[in-house]
Amino acid sequence: MTLKRLILVLALAAFPGVAAAQSCLRDCVNAQIAATASDIEIKDAALACRQTCEDKARGVLERDGLLDKAANCKAELLTTDELRKVRAASPSFYMQSNVFIWDAKNPFPDRVLTKIDVSAQNLDLNDVGFTGTGLVPPSGEGAFVIPGFYDGYPAVRFAAKVQKIWACKIR
Secondary structure (H helix, E strand, C coil), X not given: CCHHHHHHHHHHHHCHHHHHCCCHHHHHHHHHCCCCCCHHHHHHHHHHHHHHHHHHHHHHHHHCCCHHHHHHCCCEECCXXXXXXXXXXXXXXXXECCEEEEEXXXXXXXXXXXXXXXXXXXXXXXXEEEEEEEEEXXXXXXXXXXXXXXXXXXXXXXXXXXXXXXXXXXX
């Protein structure tokens, strides 16, 4: 075992809650689906859980007096540098049962993330685009779920990319 691995194992043993920490969406989906779940059950659970997590985010925004601003704002496209900040702060997206799931983290204290565009390739290797909506509060976490996301050939899965992110300035 290398020194780096030994340090990682010891760190995880010392702080077991760190390894078990998951997002609202993943916790919810994991509680709702069984190992034998069908693609439709997984899609339905992901959509229901996204709504549950967005409702929690709306509650936080309402508590902070920002819900009306978030609901009535005009979303603007993030710059390339801002998009990179969001992608760097967030874990990788994943696809399961033709459902695109991204547990996004919002590094901006003054904006709400509301929409993403994702590109992928179809079986003919032509670019196709998908749009997902969500609600990621300022300096918070949220999720984007795109049902019916075709992930193509196994090698094409690596071509999927979050291309654009929209956000509303609320502070």
